[in-house]
Amino acid sequence: MKSILLSVFLFCMVISGCTHHTQPPAAQPSAVEEHSISQISEPPIVSVNLPQVPYGPAIPEKKQLPPPLVNGITPKKLQIPAIHLSTLIEPVGVLQNGQMDVPKAFDRVGILAPWTKPGMKGSAVIAGHFDHYTGPAVFYNLRKLQPGDHIQVSDEAGKVLTFQVNRVESFPASEAPIDQIFEEKEGAHLNLITCSGKFNKKKQEHARRLVVFSELIQ
Template sequence: MKKKISLYILVIFCLGLASLFASQSNNGNEKKDVVLEALPTPTAASQPTKIKIMKKTDVLPVKFMPDVITIPSISVKAKLKKVAVLDNGQMDVPKDTQLAGLLYPGTLPGEKGNVIIDGHVDSYTGPAIFFNLKKLKRGDPIIVTSLKGNKLTYTVESVEIFKPKEAPLERIFGKSDDYRLNLITCTGRYSRKKKEHEQRLVIFAKLGGEL
């Protein structure tokens, strides 16, 4: 039986509020109905949009548990905190704006599929961990280090900005036959009415060397 989950995808409260994301999975044949809703109020004008996302059913033994993400070109080095979809369909996130959140359960670095990592762009006190993410360029390396000190390097393919309703959700969160990493934060003008930034910044990267 299909399970309907209400997810607040790509809506990130960047001024010290909780960041909220979509769940994903990349293997298996069972699908979930995912409802995308606008935040922060239940009276938001946007209507839910349904997409299909593959459910991960085969969980392999963990060989590479990520611990730190490093982005040398923008001087980012942050601990990774596992974040998951809660029972109410809302994505848990790090409260510390200097940490990055790794969607887990989900695709892990080194596995085939889309690894999802997100973080705040700013807070009430100033820039947060992904403040300079927009400065990344094609070919820049993103290094993920495991708890055992092993490293995987992903290479930036593109830096793209979307309005929340126009984001390519299947491309970001859906199934992929490649070894991919997608970084998410918010960008653009901050709307005091909606209490969120009006755009989403997504970094699409692929495991491997120079492009």
Template sequence: MTMKKCIGLIVLLLVSCGTNETEETSEQMINDSTDTVSSVQNDESLDEVEVEAEEEGQETASSVPALKIPTDKTKRDESQVMSYVREGIEPNNIEIPTLGIDAPIEDVGLLDSGQMDEPSTMDGVAWYEGGYLPGEQGSSVLAGHVDSKTGPAVFYQLEELTQGDEIIVTDEQGEEKIFVVQESKSYDRNEAPLQKIFGYSYRSQLNLITCTGEFNSKAGTHDERLVVYTVLKDDLSDS
């Protein structure tokens, strides 16, 4: 059975981080990783992908333990599904009023290594086009750089978001989805809860990711990942 490549794992580990002024550029943070199929139960079960970082003579910025996450987006336990189905939008722009952020969103695919490609600019945000649409049931993920050699990047102030702050995502036609911040969490780059960040949810979630913590020159990346968890405002109204 042929599977789609894993949609989310690769973002987190990540090419979405910047670098400090004296270290490597964000492009140099991309490290080889390989996606291997660990098991396929049957057409009614969740596909699982075992992702292993290379350990051949060098530490990689995306080095993580072998992990399994569900990638199927269609088959759900009925108890998980709400009585309605949310429709998502293809994101084109993101606004975060409390931080003064108004940035374009670009669709990105996968690199040959299996990793999600990065935003083409320090002021832009990346959304993997094979993932969940913002607004549909599931966890949509947007990634942005935190800094660069020349200074702060688009998500430099992301850690300042607090519960209740709003995130506005719009498509090319101007349709918008408003998300409300629930919490922010920082994780060691090797210990992030990938299922929670990228997996299915009965609610419509949008998770924003960037780097945080000290810059590790040996690994070529920051030591931690910051994840801001948000939920569609309409879901909160209906709950």
């Protein structure tokens, strides 16, 4: 390694002109030559204003996220402007089979409680029905959300928290990433979950799970 570094160092010396002793000294001009050179007029300097061209793509500024709230909020209303959704939120628990429960009403959503509240550090989780016997349910259009869309959660006092969608993913029902959905990670996150895919009449469940991952921005 040392020999390689030494070779590189010597190579850099040659490139940078550090071996000037191997170059002959430049000849000095005679008095006549100096007079001739002094008579040569230098061309005028013309300044050209060239437009500034960015080199490569611009790097977006990293957004400054608000810190998590100590106690979060007890949510009562969920609004998602991009899909024209406005509905009530009620607390739900965990079923005997270990799955998160959902409200009995198909036009409401449920937040897992006790668990992380919206705005707190970690991941608050809200679930809702995808459809029912007569047609679409509250979270039927959740699949239309795109990164950058906003999700708003408010409490009884009118305090509103705004979350921004990071990604929307669909998983086979048996492979839903529970550790990601309920993850106790840095920052304040809100994850929305619902069913999706083909309905299996024999199992009485949909083939997939749709998850919207979002984080607090305001």
